[in-house]
Amino acid sequence: MSKNVINIGGRDVSVRPLTLRQIQDMAEDIDAGGRCGPKATKEEISAYVRVVKTCLAGDDVGMSEDDLLDLIDLGDVGRVWSHLMGLSGFVRRVGEE
DSSP states (O other), X not given: OOTTEEEETTEEEEBOOOOHHHHHHTHHHHHHHTTOSTTOOHHHHHHHHHHHHHTBOGGGGXXXXXXXXXXXXXXXXXXXXXXXXXXXXXXXXXXXX
């Protein structure tokens, strides 16, 4: 599977990294979305979904926030976030300088 495709809820979804402009504009959502988990607030979940939606690419761009809320389960939250943040450069990968 390509690093630009992630399986969410049994569906392969095309994604892309956040641009610097998106990171700048969504800094608060990125911070709040990173706290999404079992004890997340409604605001943290909403922020998480906004960031994930911004990362959608290809045929999946048209997915709504409601679609994502229905597709992503709590078991997917950390894996999806780690993938998208890594793709966007927030996580240094082994061998990168």
